[in-house]
Amino acid sequence: MNILIAGLGLIGGSLAKALKPNNKIAGFDKEEVLEYALKNNIIDEKAERFDIYDFVIAALPPLTTIDFLNNNKFKDNSIITDICGVKEAIEKAIVKRNYNYVGCHPMAGKEVSGIKNSSEQLFYGACLIITENADTDIKSVETVERIYKQAGFAKIIKCSAAYHDKVIAYTSQLAHIVSNAYVKSETINNYEGFTGGSFQDMTRIAALNEDIWTDLFFLNRENILKELDKLINSLKIQENALLKNDRQKLKEALKNGRIIKQSINK
Amino acid sequence: MNILIAGLGLIGGSLAKALKPNNKIAGFDKEEVLEYALKNNIIDEKAERFDIYDFVIAALPPLTTIDFLNNNKFKDNSIITDICGVKEAIEKAIVKRNYNYVGCHPMAGKEVSGIKNSSEQLFYGACLIITENADTDIKSVETVERIYKQAGFAKIIKCSAAYHDKVIAYTSQLAHIVSNAYVKSETINNYEGFTGGSFQDMTRIAALNEDIWTDLFFLNRENILKELDKLINSLKIQENALLKNDRQKLKEALKNGRIIKQSINK
Numbered sequence: 001m002n003i004l005i006a007g008l009g010l011i012g013g014s015l016a017k018a019l020k021p022n023n024k025i026a027g028f029d030k031e032e033v034l035e036y037a038l039k040n041n042i043i044d045e046k047a048e049r050f051d052i053y054d055f056v057i058a059a060l061p062p063l064t065t066i067d068f069l070n071n072n073k074f075k076d077n078s079i080i081t082d083i084c085g086v087k088e089a090i091e092k093a094i095v096k097r098n099y100n101y102v103g104c105h106p107m108a109g110k111e112v113s114g115i116k117n118s119s120e121q122l123f124y125g126a127c128l129i130i131t132e133n134a135d136t137d138i139k140s141v142e143t144v145e146r147i148y149k150q151a152g153f154a155k156i157i158k159c160s161a162a163y164h165d166k167v168i169a170y171t172s173q174l175a176h177i178v179s180n181a182y183v184k185s186e187t188i189n190n191y192e193g194f195t196g197g198s199f200q201d202m203t204r205i206a207a208l209n210e211d212i213w214t215d216l217f218f219l220n221r222e223n224i225l226k227e228l229d230k231l232i233n234s235l236k237i238q239e240n241a242l243l244k245n246d247r248q249k250l251k252e253a254l255k256n257g258r259i260i261k262q263s264i265n266k
Numbered sequence: 267m268n269i270l271i272a273g274l275g276l277i278g279g280s281l282a283k284a285l286k287p288n289n290k291i292a293g294f295d296k297e298e299v300l301e302y303a304l305k306n307n308i309i310d311e312k313a314e315r316f317d318i319y320d321f322v323i324a325a326l327p328p329l330t331t332i333d334f335l336n337n338n339k340f341k342d343n344s345i346i347t348d349i350c351g352v353k354e355a356i357e358k359a360i361v362k363r364n365y366n367y368v369g370c371h372p373m374a375g376k377e378v379s380g381i382k383n384s385s386e387q388l389f390y391g392a393c394l395i396i397t398e399n400a401d402t403d404i405k406s407v408e409t410v411e412r413i414y415k416q417a418g419f420a421k422i423i424k425c426s427a428a429y430h431d432k433v434i435a436y437t438s439q440l441a442h443i444v445s446n447a448y449v450k451s452e453t454i455n456n457y458e459g460f461t462g463g464s465f466q467d468m469t470r471i472a473a474l475n476e477d478i479w480t481d482l483f484f485l486n487r488e489n490i491l492k493e494l495d496k497l498i499n500s501l502k503i504q505e506n507a508l509l510k511n512d513r514q515k516l517k518e519a520l521k522n523g524r525i526i527k528q529s530i531n532k
Contacts, residue, residue, distance in 0.1 A: 107462045127459040157459045170453035175464035180523035181500035187436035193393040193423045196373045198441035201467040206527035210520035234447035254476035257446035261472035
């Protein structure tokens, strides 16, 4: 299939690499990125126009995705997907047009960005979330599934955009908020040698792109605020137990967390 | 050398396995653990008494370590080390006796415990922290370094117990508090498929042993409270920016974290 990938960053570049063996890939990005992609055989050609492709992947930040999908001309009945970490805001913002939109969120990433860090193996074994609503074209979803499976995805979950946004606020966005906050102690300057892995795990995703993530957080504001509030409350329960020298309360709080963690590992 | 390892859990068992090729290892633990250790060739013999060993490793939880070191008879001028995650409280609680105490904290671990999860490779490439004070016997420290290098440690840091406790409150203990608190959202029941790794990293160490960690947290209470307070404040800065729809403030907070993380990665 002829596929247009708009945005050849970590995700777009990795999708290009993973889909190229079975498809013809046209790329759209800044000139220097396109030159790199052509030189390294990541794409087959530069896209000169957008309205000749049956399958378009907008691998762009959220606000850029909305702009891209609303303000360009696409082929009649073409399938257009995105990769955004929020789905309801994208779904609502896209004006109903001549194409079939299928919301996607590939559950794969790295703590580094850009085409130079892209990898054809990024999606091997990963989960793809597809969001659907009453207007979603089922045939288009089937095509999206078929194409994405070629990229190595091992599992596909279909749900509403609202459900996606609620869960992802907790599993991904809150984790980025915590990791980014965790590094803000001056003790960090002395960390070397003083960790067996906990510190690295906790701070792996701290260096997020503040432009993209500010947009993501505000596009999923209500869900994130709920999760952040719950986390701060849980931390305060432990803090208060320590402050009040209440060993039993601290032990109960820790036990509670241990039991939850063990139950999801089963 | 004849080495006694008291406590054959994850760390003690791993030390036994790693040191056995070059030393004769006597073990002390519950009978069933000793039987397992003998049967699987992890130790050479059960320790019948403690006062015949030149080198003793107390691989025990903090309060048990204090009790073990204060209430048993050891050989004159023997070297006794521990593995506790707090050092000042241990140092202060041990009554000056006929042996040379050298405080140790191996910077290696797993999210699982017990001798069955122990591994002779646990310490390969890891850092060993040795705490010293004015009373520390330098010859004993040299022996500790020599023995522990046999277990695979690649780096040794020597510092005061107070310095250790301040840094470890941040790099390890706070991470355990956060991980344990992170799992306490009911959204956790829907997490499967909705993560590319951030959630797993954030919750890897959540299932801690509440008995041991309650002791550890209270033995390093002041340092932990300081770090926990800083983290909650950093989280609240992000929460407030979201609550007040202040994009610029959220972006600045995220940028601040990104720059710190990037600076420690250099």
